[in-house]
Structures are given as C-alpha cells and as structure tokens.
Amino acid sequence: MDELLERVRGGFERVEPRDAYDAVLAGDALLVDIRYAALRERDGLIPGALVIERNELEWRLDPQGSHRAPEATGHDLRVVVICNEGYASSLAAASLHQLGLSRATDMAGGFQAWRAAGLPVT
Helix, strand or coil, X not given: CHXXXXXXXXXXXXXXXXXXXXXXXXCCCEEEECCXXXXXXXXXXXXXXXXXXXXXXXXXXXXXXCCCCCCCCCCCCCEEEECCCCCHHXXXXXXXXXXXXXXXEEECCHHHHHHHCCCCCC
16 A cells, blocks of 8 residues: 555645645635545534545546536646545545546645644634
8 A cells, every 4th residue: 555655646746734724825725625524523624625525526526527516617726635644635636636637636644734733623
C-alpha cells in the first residue's frame, strides 16, 4: 500500500492544512470532506467544506455527470480532498485526476492535521 500511495501522490502536489485554508479564503479551492458520518459526528466539520462520502465522490464531482454537485463547475476546479488522516484522500484525488480534474489534490494529514493546526472546526 505504501508503494501505491507514493505512486499516486507523485501525480499531484499535496497541500498542508494552512495552505488549504488560505486557498479557500482566496476562493481558489473547494474543500471536499470524504470522511464517513461517524467520524464527522465525533470530530466535527470544517466550515464550508462540501461533504461527499467517498463512495459518491466521482459521481458528485464529475463536471459532466448527471449526478454532479452544483459546486462541480468544470475540469479546472481546484479540489482539495480531505479524509481523516490523509491516506484515503490521496487515492480519491488520483481518481479525480482520472475524471479530468487535473487540479485535484489532497491535504496532508487530513482532518486530524487541520484540527491540530488550530484551524476552524464546528
């Protein structure tokens, strides 16, 4: 699994929590939280993040898909995928690249790193 993560992460530049926060404030990124409901209930939410469970991610973010979220505005959308600790999100970002979302990435350390950095959580 480590080799797979290393390989997929080579296809994009991961972002640190503070950089993700700054990108959202600048209007340059959409945060997408793929954690499952129990983790969101236990640990909280990142204000403004779009919650899409992992099993629906591609359906909801494909800009040409019939089930896309309103936020899925185009293939140039910068998506920052967030999971709990930054592993599943790397695989999810790689999958989004396969859909043509070339600016998709993930956040190193996931939600836990976001919270540890003292960034907003509700």
